[in-house]
Amino acid sequence: MFLQQRARFAYVLILPALVLITLLNLYPIIEGFVVSLQAQNQMRPNPEAFVGFKHYVRALTEQDAFWSSLGRTLVWTAGSVAGAYLLALGLALLLNMDVWGRGFFRALFLIPWVIPDVCTALLWKWLYGDEFGVINFLLVKFGLITRPVLWLSNPDIAMPAVIFVQIWKLYPVMFIVLLAALQNVPKELFESATIDGATMRQRFWYVTLPFIRSASVIITLLACIWTFQSFDIVYLLTGGGPASATKILPTLVYEKAFWGLEMGYAAALAMLMLLGLLVFSVAYLLVYRSQSEASA
Amino acid sequence: MTAQAASPATAIEFAGFRITYRGAITLGVVYGLLLIAVTVILFPVFWMASSSLKPAPELFARNQTMLPVNWTLENYRNVWTGTDFPTYFWNSFKVAALSTFFSVVISMYAAYAIARIRFAGRYAFSLLMLVTQMFPHILLVIPLFLIIQRLGLFNTHTALVIAYTAFSLPFTIWMLRGFFEAIPMELEEAAAIDGASLLMTFHRIILPLAGPGIAAVTMFGFIRGWNEFLFALVFLQDRELFTLPIGLASFQEEYTFRWDLLMAGAGIITLPVLFFFLLMQRFIVQGLLGGAVKG
């Protein structure tokens, strides 16, 4: 009886969230699925004609489109999230110490988060420039290089360069989450581990990590999802070039949907992205669950 | 506390007590790392700020100077008085603050329910939140727009508040759930025996302990609302209703980037949030101090 009441109460608590998410997040996705089965080419008549899985077949079979972009998107996502997580964790561990001015540093490290995306992209484009880019200017000045590095113009360097920008943009949210999680680590546990003679690494592994594991899993998963479908930084920095080196799926979807006016095809690409993310997320969570059960 | 981690042999208290040789090295390393990180990470921001204070001819001068040679506030003046930025500013603040408030309140209860109550559909709800994050926003925008229209909310700030709230929820719920789960069950069990109702337990015991988590998601919600561009672009039509990012984007046309205005505009957008951060800082610290998590 008590349990039933509690359960009923739970529905009341989640209702507002459920309504909003269903209406504004889920319903448009379903609509997107419907569109992906329709012709929906804004250049041709009869946009609502049902075409079945034609767009999906095209996406999966066409050369130089879905698959090559998918590969680049995986590199882009994995590189950005791993880099951002390591940076965020490092900074969070440093600032979890009793150092003077930690509040000040904490605020400073959050600044990149605040810069609007359009500014982030244009700012970095400027920093990366071959002639007026201040990064090259400083590297030359300090004698580290003699000729400017073509950060965005060399197909081999462009991807790492845009990943670096995404790391810069992404790490603050991970940092703040990890920092908040670290504050849950009981001091006493740490002290007793220290007295027991645990090394620094052991203490991180056995004391700190269990407390931030849940937050880490969630934030890296969300970061993967965000990065996988973020497009403005790449679009503004390189336009997908040079020679398609940074052409990731979201830019492909955007171009097909709004410049190519092939809304149906773009929706099919987006559904494929969703499907891929879904498989990945479920697998990720399952691995996490089995691991945490094993360690528990 | 964690300073001990870096140096097992001694405990350092930085306020001048008992700083051992090893402790000093540790402290030096920590500050060294922090300074390097600050320099590298904040250099672009510094560059942006410095550029926003340079007159146009200096922006791309052959000999770059770290600081402006001739300082000027003209770029800021142009943005602030030459456009409707003051209006945009207020609009952004309103939309961001309201959507943050709603998303934090709504997600608090939802997250608590998921964290603490076993009910049918719990897992499905979590998954729903995750899945709805996975569709590119750029394609959501058309169906979303039609919904907003049918609700009669086109060209209103309400539309933005609702959308920003809805799109923050998955993140805020997931995060808060994690924080609530990290709080030991025993605290509540003790309270339940006392006969306190579920909500009272939540308000009196859990909420104060989740301070850092709530501060983190508040920041997230606010920044999201403050910087969001795409929905604001399509949901609003009247210039008087525009938010800051749309005002900023108008300095970037098809073939024209107005660097001077962009940099100053970015400065105007960044400063208030920075201020907000510094305020939130104290909440995080308070959450830490008030936290009886260790029981």
Added chain:
Amino acid sequence: MSSESGINRRETLALAMGGLFALTSGEASAQGQANLTFWTVRLNTPELAAALKTILADFEKENPGIKIKHEPVSGNLVYPKFLTAIRGQSMPDIAEAYSYHPLQFAAVDQMEPMDDIIALWKSNGTLANIFNEFAYKKFLWKDHYWGVPYNLDIRPVYYRKDLLEAKGIKPPTTWAEFQAAAIALNDPASGTFGVVFPAGNFHITQHFYMSFMFQAGGSILDKDGNLIFGTTAKDANIKALVYLTDFATKHKVTPPGIASYNTDDAHTIFVQGRAAFGFGTGEVISRVMKENPAMFDKVGILEVLEGPGGPSNKLTAAFYNPMFVWKHSPVKEQAKTFVKWFVQPGRLERLYEAAPGRHWPIFKTDIDAPRVKNNRLLDEALRKVVPYSTDFAYPGFGRPEMGVIDGEKMFAAPVNEVVVGAKTPEKAVMDAHEAMKKVFQV
């Protein structure tokens, strides 16, 4: 497409619910007052918006029954804004936007034909006063004009008079001379490159390629609007691509990073005096005036080059920007009244003054404005570039498909790919042709 198919079920629903949001669109009120909404994409910077405001005020004074509401459509997400508006039937009454928009929107039955305005212009001599017939022909599709030109966006080649004089080189007028001059003037040791142009994967990159295509005798479409990019025009288009990219790959007289350059990056290099020749938009003129005024007297504008296509192909790409009226506007007659008023010689002088060089009149009689005479660079551009400016539809009429081809940057890709050495010119052109073919479904 039949006119019925343009409105789908959802749009009908939206129209039925129109009461809720018709308020935001133009609507004739009971007093006979018409409120027009006017969306702009290239009149949004503070200076231009302020100038536009005074022009609109003049219009309202002369037409007391009509009020104009100017709404800037910002950023590089112009398409999402327009497409959502179409789906939700919350379009403006009039818009000023990209070249291809009127045809693309006509293809989904959103545009009001402008045939009556063109007919009027024909009878009163306005058409004859327009510099180039492609300015309006590009909006002719399926026997109707879907937009009218109001503005010209030019793509001149700028050069440094002082550097040329120092080496005793005359301003080049042919491809061969231009190439020789760019090579001769390349002097990285003293910080000047031979030539700078954007070769990134951005829209602007294609405009300069387009100029060389025309000069080589190539084009994308033939005079009937058929795709010939990789067929009959293939050789000329490859020749143009090789000529353009050789500056970077073979002669190495460009900045090393042009493969990621957008308009703005190329402008900056030239405005800061780091290149002997620079390809750009008209905005270079106002940027030189503002950012490097000391260089103003040292800058010139080249005659349009003569290439393998001979003197008859002495052409340069340019863009005659359209204004168009939405079919579903309840006040389209008033909207057309505004368009007719707005597009007249002398009307937009204040815009031209606000950002010298960025915007150009489309009328021959505007050529002698004192504003132009008093600014040597404007004067040079008007004499040397404007008369030779043609548009993407050259040598025929517009096609909505060109919006997709331009939008997906299908002919920027070859430039970008060849500059970084990812493809040979031949393969790059043929790959682009295959991509374009899909758009035309041929």
